[in-house]
Amino acid sequence: MSQKPSIPKGTRDFSPLEMVNRNFIFDTIKSVFQRFGYLPIETPAMENLSTLMGKYGEEGDKLLFKILNSGDFLSNTNADVLNSNELNKIATQICEKGLRYDLTVPFARFVVQHQNDITFPFKRYQIQPVWRADRPQKGRYREFYQCDVDVIGSDSLLNEVELIQILDEVYRALNLNVLVKLNNRKILAGIAEIIGEPDRIIDITIAIDKLDKIGFDKVIEELKEKELSENAINELSKFLKISSTDNYQKLELLTSLLSNSTIGLKGIEEVKTILNYCHQLSTTSEIELDLTLARGLNYYTGAIFEVKSKDVAIGSITGGGRYDDLTGIFGLKDVSGVGISFGADRIYDVMNQLNLFPIQNSATTKLLFANFGAAEEIYALKHLKQIRQNGINAEIYPDTAKIKKQMSYADKKSIPFVAICGEAEMQQNKILLKIMSTGEQQLVDHFELINIIANH
Amino acid sequence: MSQKPSIPKGTRDFSPLEMVNRNFIFDTIKSVFQRFGYLPIETPAMENLSTLMGKYGEEGDKLLFKILNSGDFLSNTNADVLNSNELNKIATQICEKGLRYDLTVPFARFVVQHQNDITFPFKRYQIQPVWRADRPQKGRYREFYQCDVDVIGSDSLLNEVELIQILDEVYRALNLNVLVKLNNRKILAGIAEIIGEPDRIIDITIAIDKLDKIGFDKVIEELKEKELSENAINELSKFLKISSTDNYQKLELLTSLLSNSTIGLKGIEEVKTILNYCHQLSTTSEIELDLTLARGLNYYTGAIFEVKSKDVAIGSITGGGRYDDLTGIFGLKDVSGVGISFGADRIYDVMNQLNLFPIQNSATTKLLFANFGAAEEIYALKHLKQIRQNGINAEIYPDTAKIKKQMSYADKKSIPFVAICGEAEMQQNKILLKIMSTGEQQLVDHFELINIIANH
Numbered sequence: 001m002s003q004k005p006s007i008p009k010g011t012r013d014f015s016p017l018e019m020v021n022r023n024f025i026f027d028t029i030k031s032v033f034q035r036f037g038y039l040p041i042e043t044p045a046m047e048n049l050s051t052l053m054g055k056y057g058e059e060g061d062k063l064l065f066k067i068l069n070s071g072d073f074l075s076n077t078n079a080d081v082l083n084s085n086e087l088n089k090i091a092t093q094i095c096e097k098g099l100r101y102d103l104t105v106p107f108a109r110f111v112v113q114h115q116n117d118i119t120f121p122f123k124r125y126q127i128q129p130v131w132r133a134d135r136p137q138k139g140r141y142r143e144f145y146q147c148d149v150d151v152i153g154s155d156s157l158l159n160e161v162e163l164i165q166i167l168d169e170v171y172r173a174l175n176l177n178v179l180v181k182l183n184n185r186k187i188l189a190g191i192a193e194i195i196g197e198p199d200r201i202i203d204i205t206i207a208i209d210k211l212d213k214i215g216f217d218k219v220i221e222e223l224k225e226k227e228l229s230e231n232a233i234n235e236l237s238k239f240l241k242i243s244s245t246d247n248y249q250k251l252e253l254l255t256s257l258l259s260n261s262t263i264g265l266k267g268i269e270e271v272k273t274i275l276n277y278c279h280q281l282s283t284t285s286e287i288e289l290d291l292t293l294a295r296g297l298n299y300y301t302g303a304i305f306e307v308k309s310k311d312v313a314i315g316s317i318t319g320g321g322r323y324d325d326l327t328g329i330f331g332l333k334d335v336s337g338v339g340i341s342f343g344a345d346r347i348y349d350v351m352n353q354l355n356l357f358p359i360q361n362s363a364t365t366k367l368l369f370a371n372f373g374a375a376e377e378i379y380a381l382k383h384l385k386q387i388r389q390n391g392i393n394a395e396i397y398p399d400t401a402k403i404k405k406q407m408s409y410a411d412k413k414s415i416p417f418v419a420i421c422g423e424a425e426m427q428q429n430k431i432l433l434k435i436m437s438t439g440e441q442q443l444v445d446h447f448e449l450i451n452i453i454a455n456h
Numbered sequence: 457m458s459q460k461p462s463i464p465k466g467t468r469d470f471s472p473l474e475m476v477n478r479n480f481i482f483d484t485i486k487s488v489f490q491r492f493g494y495l496p497i498e499t500p501a502m503e504n505l506s507t508l509m510g511k512y513g514e515e516g517d518k519l520l521f522k523i524l525n526s527g528d529f530l531s532n533t534n535a536d537v538l539n540s541n542e543l544n545k546i547a548t549q550i551c552e553k554g555l556r557y558d559l560t561v562p563f564a565r566f567v568v569q570h571q572n573d574i575t576f577p578f579k580r581y582q583i584q585p586v587w588r589a590d591r592p593q594k595g596r597y598r599e600f601y602q603c604d605v606d607v608i609g610s611d612s613l614l615n616e617v618e619l620i621q622i623l624d625e626v627y628r629a630l631n632l633n634v635l636v637k638l639n640n641r642k643i644l645a646g647i648a649e650i651i652g653e654p655d656r657i658i659d660i661t662i663a664i665d666k667l668d669k670i671g672f673d674k675v676i677e678e679l680k681e682k683e684l685s686e687n688a689i690n691e692l693s694k695f696l697k698i699s700s701t702d703n704y705q706k707l708e709l710l711t712s713l714l715s716n717s718t719i720g721l722k723g724i725e726e727v728k729t730i731l732n733y734c735h736q737l738s739t740t741s742e743i744e745l746d747l748t749l750a751r752g753l754n755y756y757t758g759a760i761f762e763v764k765s766k767d768v769a770i771g772s773i774t775g776g777g778r779y780d781d782l783t784g785i786f787g788l789k790d791v792s793g794v795g796i797s798f799g800a801d802r803i804y805d806v807m808n809q810l811n812l813f814p815i816q817n818s819a820t821t822k823l824l825f826a827n828f829g830a831a832e833e834i835y836a837l838k839h840l841k842q843i844r845q846n847g848i849n850a851e852i853y854p855d856t857a858k859i860k861k862q863m864s865y866a867d868k869k870s871i872p873f874v875a876i877c878g879e880a881e882m883q884q885n886k887i888l889l890k891i892m893s894t895g896e897q898q899l900v901d902h903f904e905l906i907n908i909i910a911n912h
Contacts, residue, residue: 004786005786006504006569007499007500007504007569008500008503008552011500011501011502012500013497013498013569014496014497015570016495016497019496019497019498020495034820034849035844035848035850036849036851037824037849037850039475039820040470040472040475041469041471041475043463045585045587046463046467046599047463047464051461051463063526065526066524067521067522067523068523068524068551073547079538079539082538082539083539085530090530099501099523109461112461113461113469119865124472129501142502143500143502151854154854158837158852159854161837162854280834281837281838281841331460331461363495363496365493368493371614377614381614381617382736388491388492393491394491394492395579397577398577399610399614409575412575
């Protein structure tokens, strides 16, 4: 009757070691968010499908996990529809709910729904899993965590600066070398205007977003396929070829190329302001103005951010930007927001590859009492109680097993100290402490033991 | 085009204040678990339906949220089945996955699937949401958190003792008065044996589980309906009427009533051992041996636990027990486990009702810098950088709004201190610090400010 157990493809179990390391990332991110005055919210895993559909494009709709209505799920449908093979129609009749696809749309829904209870500017963070019915592949999962931090209800560029400070603090705390890429949608709009194709900004940004991946020639080819005029493409090439590595030099070139675009100059001004603040606040991460950065998404209206690891070749590990009308889709107009999202799974992969996780983690067990029988148990348990009161994670092997087995348990769990208390130690009211890394043994009293472990 | 936003019934959004208070509960529970050497795991929200179906009874199967297969979900089905109106058959053909219903079955699946990578005894905790398509009502949600702690692969009663120590520590840290109820399935089996109905133990335990809710007479009635013999019911009454409030007296009465049942006496012995350890370790929570405690679930084989609040009338806030063959359903035999589950949502309700949440929480913002314009911003930002480096959560109002609006923001966010720095303060390199609770203002330097806030 037994089944061979497995989990759905694209999902993962996390072992204790993986969890301890993942929590190190989450805790670091959380504490930086809190340090800057952001507070957590959580939204349900399930949203109404009407909240989710149409927010992620046609492709996104297909990637939503839909939840079968409970009870008689066929009650809203009929044989004609069922036999029609119109999958979308059937799906929306038998499913009212879906799993959240990102944290941005639920956040917009939250803000609109609770607008009367929220103090604006609203600074919130949200760390929860999201689900996408993507084809699973290396580094791409169907369940993964997003760590979003946003401020909504303030136009000030100080918010953009603060997000860069947050990036900077997080990656310094995680000991990762990163490159922060910065762009501004207004500059992209200015470019579209100047080359005489103001209505084609989306096609243009999607194409130049691919510059990194497919190269200059292919991007030009793609723009030709999209029937951009030859003149526009020639003009656009001037921008794509800006190659200075100095942000201020780039801005100077842009200023001359965009001198006839009000919106373009506004974008340049914003980038300058942000860079100046970062300079004055001595943020340490390298910041690069990257005109090819568009992040595919169409809702950004100002700053666009992306962070890449300098040491591991992997996609972006953080991204975000300013969006002026996210809540509009739910009926709340004219509320501007800006935010970034940390990709915890990719950060984990980078740190794992670079071996950056701390070995001694406050979450793991520091001390194991070996178990030699009933009398010794009580002796050990009483010591343990006080040791734990001193903030030390400690346990007793629950069975009177062979000492070799108990030592092997400590070893596999990477417990650095084992306390051995037999009759001799009990008579002297002492503990024989074994240091697992060296094999060294020391006869100590209760306070010496706590000191040794606390200072380890 | 706008939609009025809402969320699925039975689910909830959590505001920053609710989250801060909920996290206080989660963090307390987590740190106690870790103190006793338990490490976290996580499993996916989605499990294969084959893993979940049949594990929670017929009723449970109905309460599973099923996830529509992505892509052509009709490909495994045909018109005959679709038109048959056999909901279960259709559902299993169009859905392969379901949302997890509890943490116990996924844990059993995890242990079997990863048995070669696990060091036994395996001490794990797991804090994740679960989903049930229950009819929503006050205090019952379709998405809620469970906080499970289990040790698997050890028969020792030290594990039971440890779980009581954990209960004790958690509820002391949360400042809740609780009653710990303890029973043992072997005693219940002994009773069924002694009254001559050894095969009816499930009917008997289900009935006496209801003693609290429906009273003695109705339980007897129910047992008659289930065609338990009159003699058996008379014998059973002797047990149901044991009314001593002293655990050891109860055990003595039981010992005489169960003197002919080996399994019954074994159960008594186990309870005695557990109580003796708790006594020697001076656990502070009141423990009551409660023969009516069965917790409906059929997989418990030894100790059964339940915790109730002494101050708020609400169902159990923690429950659990020993199960000798949980992993058997997935093909791994003879692995005994014991565990308990904390109901975070009910604990929240109890603490909320008793007003037990700490007002000053380390997660919230301690200091707001008012914003008076560009020059003041830089002054404030530089101070903020150092203040945060001292571990203080602090922020600046991002816009140059009216001071009244900025103060109201601090007020609504319960920020205890506001820093006011205009030209005068900047010239003296000082900060005017306003204490929001008293309205008092103080001109301080950077270090005084940090001292005042750190010692608040």
